[in-house]
Amino acid sequence: MNLKSQVEWALHCCAILAGLPEGRHLAAKDLAELHGLPKEYLSKAMQSLSQAGLVATTLGPQGGYRLAQAAEKITFLDIVEAVEGRRNTFACQEIRKNNPCRPAKQRETKPCAIARVMWEADEAWRDRLRRVSLAELVETVGREVPKAVLERTAEWIAARS
Amino acid sequence: MNLKSQVEWALHCCAILAGLPEGRHLAAKDLAELHGLPKEYLSKAMQSLSQAGLVATTLGPQGGYRLAQAAEKITFLDIVEAVEGRRNTFACQEIRKNNPCRPAKQRETKPCAIARVMWEADEAWRDRLRRVSLAELVETVGREVPKAVLERTAEWIAARS
DNA sequence: CTAATTACGGATAACAAATATCCGTAATAC
């Protein structure tokens, strides 16, 4: 039960995009290099973000990605679900129907009680991710990461113009 | 990001075991037949429960599984973790270390801010599962499943003595 | 206009994890 590593990549990339100067884009190639990731595969994750409307893209030289919404509007859940999908972690196979003691034809009135509990837990997980915005992440990072690193990263990005 | 189907199986089996008459065991073979599951593979899940101390086993004829603790003491989380393991869904790869703008040698003072948020969500998920006991599940099932089905299942089990 | 750069999508391959199946061993009830 692991999230795809693409989820981690997407979160880090969004954090970078949130810190980008106004009007600036960053190409998948640069995002990959900045994080030490395979460019082609990272692109797939970015495409998921694009399809979800979280990032906007521009083609051609000087093109690339930028946030499509304010960092305050984008939540961890938005990013996670864009990449990982919206399925529950618990996939109920309705094995209760295999019980030979059940009437074959009878319609189930409620979802399985086990599945309900598991789905509530999934919802609690999502709830928590919904409560943290990209803006809050950026703020935390700004507080915790040494200024020198932040500045050098900004320069590194500026040099890619 | 799916839980193993063994998790579902284990939960259903525990529900059955919780309803077993005092001193009675149920063999993997019967649990498998009752749920329409592959016996050998279901056994692996039951072995995980056994190793976690949630169920007790007896060898030989009339042997099999029973709960090792009161149904009130066993939580959903106990069962889920016994089968699925205790790892977080988010496995931080520390890709921030790949950033060429970071000093190579410097020790990270804190876990990655992204990982912290993701792990909090995992903990919220676990919290929810910790709050529901096997006893509560049995009570819900007793309320929702038609009496006739419960009785026939009890008879089916009794016939396996 | 041309050439370089970019995102995007489809096809495919490599690898890991989940889902089994098989069988030998030891313990236990009758």
Add this chain to the structure above:
DNA sequence: GTATTACGGATATTTGTTATCCGTAATTAG
């Protein structure tokens, strides 16, 4: 002794993750 049971190791099958490659279309710089 014989049948039954859980257990653990070995192995196969299937599915999902992690890539890689390449052609297409859009865009910009010169």
